[in-house]
Amino acid sequence: MSTTIAQHDPLSPFIRLTPSIYLVEPRAPLPQSKDIKTIVLSFWYSAPLRALVKYVLKYADLAPSARIIFILSGPRDFYLYPTLASHRLRLKSAVDILIACQEGNKDQPEDGYENNSVYIHLFSNGGLFTTAHLLLAYKHATGKPLPVSAVVLDSSPGRPTPSLSIKALSYALPRTLIIRQIGLALLTTMIWATYVTRKSLALAQNIVWRGSDKNDHDDDVAVYGDDPFAFTRKTILDQDFIVADLPGASLKMCYIYSDSDALVPYKDVEEHAALAASKEGIKGKKRAVVHLERFSATPHVGHMRADPIDMQETRGLWMSLLLNVYDRIEDILLSVEVAYHIHGYLPI
Structure with a gap:
């Protein structure tokens, strides 16, 4: 049966x-x-x-x-x-x-x-x-x-800082050890790459586009390049x-x-x-x-x-x-x- x-x-x-x-x-x-x-x-x-x-x-x-x-x-x-x-x-x-x-x-x-x-x-x-x-x-x-x-x-x-983001998103990874380690490595690379890219774009915007008006933005909560x-x-x-x-x-x-x-x-x-x-x-x-x-x-x-x-x-x-x-x-x-x-x- x-x-x-x-x-x-x-x-x-x-x-x-x-x-x-x-x-x-x-x-x-x-x-x-x-x-x-x-x-x-x-x-x-x-x-x-x-x-x-x-x-x-x-x-x-x-x-x-x-x-x-x-x-x-x-x-x-x-x-x-x-x-x-x-x-x-x-x-x-x-x-x-x-x-x-x-x-x-x-x-x-x-x-x-x-x-x-x-x-x-x-x-x-x-x-x-x-x-x-x-x-x-x-x-x-x-x-x-x-x-x-x-x-x-x-x-x-x-x-979310990169470290907190990695910790949070890692809970969705498979429990199998090898697969999880590979997924964690990819996740870490992706998050840090995204973080560096956003910060670089924000810096470029401040220097190239905003110039003297860089403090005239709306700082309610979001700041460009802060986090996703x-x-x-x-x-x-x-x-x-x-x-x-x-x-x-x-x-x-x-x-x-x-x-x-x-x-x-x-x-x-x-x-x-x-x-x-x-x-x-x-x-x-x-x-x-x-x-x-x-x-x-x-x-x-x-x-x-x-x-x-x-x-x-x-x-x-x-x-x-x-x-x-x-x-x-x-x-x-x-x-x-x-x-x-x-x-x-x-x-x-």
């Missing part, structure tokens, strides 16, 4: 739009106008399927009336799409859904705008990379920024691409991070949060309401291993920045910690 057991695909219960984009349709009618209609989950680079599915299921349980779009990111999504146009094509199915959600409510009165709301939870620099391209693609398709109620930046953003993720840190704060869901309101942003994160230094996160908090919106109002949730001695995207009592004390302030339907977001994060611990995955 055969003992072979077919492997179950953790993503089989969900609607597959592309190899990296999946959809969960609403499971219940929308009960209140203030409830979120769409949730976007942008997962970290090479996230293990069983771990990310736990997030999806928890959000589906907490917000049964919401449509959930979740986007994976892996080597092919980073390396096989070298241009903005190619990323627009990659994310087209997600953009089409976002557009349909907005157009479906365009005739509603002003007090019903929140029916259009999009809630984003992005993980690490990989999730930020995907989200930034999603915002760019939406703007290209509609000519408008995406209206968003709240953004949770989980272990993000960071300024610089544009993502800028895009998530740019009101040309992302705005609050209600006219005149401030975008809610919550940063979840750790002072022990081995891949994203806490100072990078706090620098970005400070910049977000400093930006002016319409009529002198702050463009974003920012809250930082800093943990101690917790790993990358593993911050819910903190003392549950401490979490309970900070829960009220933290969740006041988000909608009430997500007042148990810590349960979402906690539910996946066991998967990381058992399988030895380090999300990046």
Whole structure:
């Protein structure tokens, strides 16, 4: 008798739009106008399927009336799409859904705008990379920024140095020793070559093209030649691409991070949060309401291993920045910690 057991695909219960984009349709009618209609989950680079599915299921349980779009990111999504146009094509199915959600409510009165709301939870620099391209693609398709109620930046953003980039991307390499060593050598060569090239181009631009005007650039976040993720840190704060869901309101942003994160230094996160908090919106109002949730001695995207009592004390302030339907977001994060611990995955 055969003992072979077919492997179950953790993503089989969900609607597959592309190899990296999946959809969960609403499971219940929308009960209140203030409830979120769409949730976007942008997962970290090479996230293990069983771990990310736990997030999806928890959000589906907490917000049964919401449509959930979740986007994976892996080597092919980073390396096989070298241009903005190619990323627009990659994310087209997600953009089409976002557009349909907005157009479906365009005739509603002003007090019903929140029916259009999009809630984003992005993980690490990989999730930020995907989200930034999603915002760019939406703007290209509609000519408008995406209206968003709240953004949770989980272990993000960071300024990846070559050594941190090698460490992060190496988690996606095969476990076989010889193949892994070859892959690591190629990865190291590619990252350092890219780093040197970008720095050289930046230096040439400063010397040859900018001349005396080299300090007149917009130093919001991105600096040319800084790193490949610089544009993502800028895009998530740019009101040309992302705005609050209600006219005149401030975008809610919550940063979840750790002072022990081995891949994203806490100072990078706090620098970005400070910049977000400093930006002016319409009529002198702050463009974003920012809250930082800093943990101690917790790993990358593993911050819910903190003392549950401490979490309970900070829960009220933290969740006041988000909608009430997500007042148990810590349960979402906690539910996946066991998967990381058992399988030895380090999300990046």
